[in-house]
Amino acid sequence: MVERKKQMTRDKVSRLVNWGHWFAFFNGFLAMIVGARYLSSVGYPETIIGWGYLAISTIGHFSFLAFIVYVVFLFPVTLLLPYSKILRGYAALVATLGLCILLYDTIIFDDYGIHLSPFAFDLAWTDLNALLKSTSYIATPTAIILIELTAANFIWKRIEKLEKKQLGNKAIAFVGICFVSSHLVHIWADASDVTQITRFDDTYPLSYPATARSFMESHGIEGTNIEDNRYQTKSRQLSYPVLPLQCKAPSLIKDQPNVLIVSVDGLRADMVNELTMPFLTQYQLDNKQFTEHYSGGNQFKTGMFALFYGLQGNYGDRKEFYHTPPVMTGALKEAGYQQAIFLPEDNQRVFENRSIFNGLSVFSNSSEEGSAQTDIKNVQQFINWSAEQGSHWFSMVNLSAPKHYDTPIGFLGVETVKPHIDLKPAQKVLYNQYRQSLFFIDQQLQQLFNHIDNNTVVVITGTHGQIFSSNPSEVNQDLSPGNVKVPFVMHLPKTSSDTVSYRTSHYGVVPTIMSQVLHCNNSITDYSSGYSLLQPSEQNWVYIGDSSTFAIYQNDEITVLDRHGKYRIYDIEYKKRLKQKLSAPELIQVMREGRRLYNQ
Known part of the structure; x- marks a missing residue:
């Protein structure tokens, strides 16, 4: 039973x-x-x-x-x-x-x-x-x-x-x-x-x-x-630009200016001074100086993507943008601009088989003697190229010696000084070697600008900042102000010099060129995540990084997140970790901005 x-x-x-x-x-x-x-x-x-x-x-x-x-x-x-x-x-x-x-x-x-x-x-x-x-x-x-x-x-x-x-x-x-x-x-x-x-x-x-x-x-x-x-196929239908561009016809624009962007890898905002970079310091005083400017990331890839596209770095990780050229360079081509970029070979390979430089003549150099010698070649090649142009042109010159703490053999630099920030002994060595590299770059900038007329629209900035470490992994993961806050100076013909103290970013470069040079009437949101550099942003945050790890810079805090949702919150100096929750409204805006150009 x-x-x-x-x-x-x-x-x-x-x-x-x-x-x-x-x-x-x-x-x-x-x-x-x-x-x-x-x-x-x-x-x-x-x-x-x-x-x-x-x-x-x-x-x-x-x-x-x-x-x-x-x-x-x-x-x-x-x-x-x-x-x-x-x-x-x-x-x-x-x-x-x-x-x-x-x-x-x-x-x-x-x-x-x-x-x-x-x-x-x-x-x-x-x-x-x-x-x-x-x-x-x-x-x-x-x-x-x-x-x-x-x-x-x-x-x-x-x-x-x-x-x-x-x-x-x-x-x-x-x-x-x-x-x-x-x-x-x-x-x-x-x-x-x-x-x-x-x-x-x-x-x-x-x-x-x-x-x-x-x-x-x-x-x-x-x-x-x-x-x-x-x-290959698009994960969604990409709307970039959201609406067709409406720019003034080239024939209606009188005295079209040349446009030059000089982007220096590893250029910190707090290192531009009269002793280390005397030429750039004076150039800032004579033009529009932006004192609170941030790159689009802490690496060449994200910084350059922000400069050319004016979009958050997470767009750059999407396959659609591998094969979608920037709106800005397309509009410049329509306006009859000759276009060229001068950069190190290592940096060119970062965007190999991508469309970011479509429409530009690409001049890349390398040297067994180091990145400083490569920069010398690129500056001289740009000078020769610009002298040969019979009409208006757009060019990007990318220099990388500071990123590698490099100077030419036999270069006589500046005297060693006490760092203005707290550093370990090994970092102090890098700090002063970095200053030698900046002094060298300053001389290259002076040589370059001796061949630029006053009617050229000029932007000088850092592709990204620099922290004093020889560990590439540590550098790539660091989203502190030292690694992302960069100097930014703009020369606009017939515009007086002044100092801009509101926060700006690389996302504003494209809207500024599109509106000031090409006279496009579109809403900036049709093609960019930023705002014109000539007016304060309506956003109280800046997105810095890519889809893997990124930081949200707000007025009083910095939030660093990864793709798994883990986050850390720091004070604005990145020195103290704050015990508080995420600021959800701003993060919601960030998430939506990163998907706004895809049709729902």
């Missing part, structure tokens, strides 16, 4: 477990339907291979998530409380909650481009009214729980028929094949740079597709490293 009861209990539990598997399979299917909303955010595939991968990836991923929820929340209850009515009601509630969380995640992802995390939840909770724009947040959960209860009862009544047909093993095999195949296909796509597949890497929550690149590199094997244009 006891054995019979035990057998009946085992049979009942076995039946409930079997029912749980089918219920999980059903919810995996519902999760796929909800997950389709992610595709409206990132765009649909345009090739058969893209659709094929997306199909097996979706089936495998959401079925796996549903099974994990079953194992964690339902299976233990099945063993502890093997009562079908209780279990069906409980399972319906768990499934409803899971689908609602997934649905909420699709809303967060569509609006901010990130998945749910403590950081994203805090952000979304503050912006809840804007995210939940209707009463569907009441109707939808109600509808879901009704579907779940109906499905739970439907499957329970037919569980014996399903067991007799022995479909369970076939369903598990099918899902397993999809799951494994999707990872194998992704390994191939990652090794072969098939972007039609790899662009979906961050689309689904808790998705970590297998990759081959790290394994191949560790064994000395290289992938194709070739951009597979056959499978």
